[in-house]
Amino acid sequence: MGRYPFNPFAIPLIETWVKAFGQRMLFIYGENDPWSTNAFEVSRRNDSYRFFTPAGNHGASILDLPEAEQTLALERLSVWAGVPVNAIAPKAGARVAGELPVLTLARERPGHGPRN
Secondary structure (H helix, E strand, O other): OOOOOOOOOHHHHHHHHHHHHOOOOEEEEEOOOHHHHHOOOOOHHHOOEEEEEOOOOOOOOHHHOOHHHHHHHHHHHHHHHOOOHHHHOOOOOOOOOOOOOHHHHHHEEOOOEEOO
């Protein structure tokens, strides 16, 4: 795969597309995540949402959101996937200390280990 030259307009163009046309998108940023300074804008008319986890970082997940936002995010995923919320996150609201939340497993690909 060849190298591509730096294009300073790439991310602004992608963000414009996400806001105008991106449908069923869910962005979760940590409040203390350096990326949150340039968090993508979304539009609810496109059924897309953006959340910030309080005191969170780059590893923020749905289960780190305040309860009302967590409920909304899980409800939207449930509708989009056509499955009940408990099939997406059976332990939402009942996390056990030291147990890996179900939704963080989405960051892994079979055979490839954790994605960063």
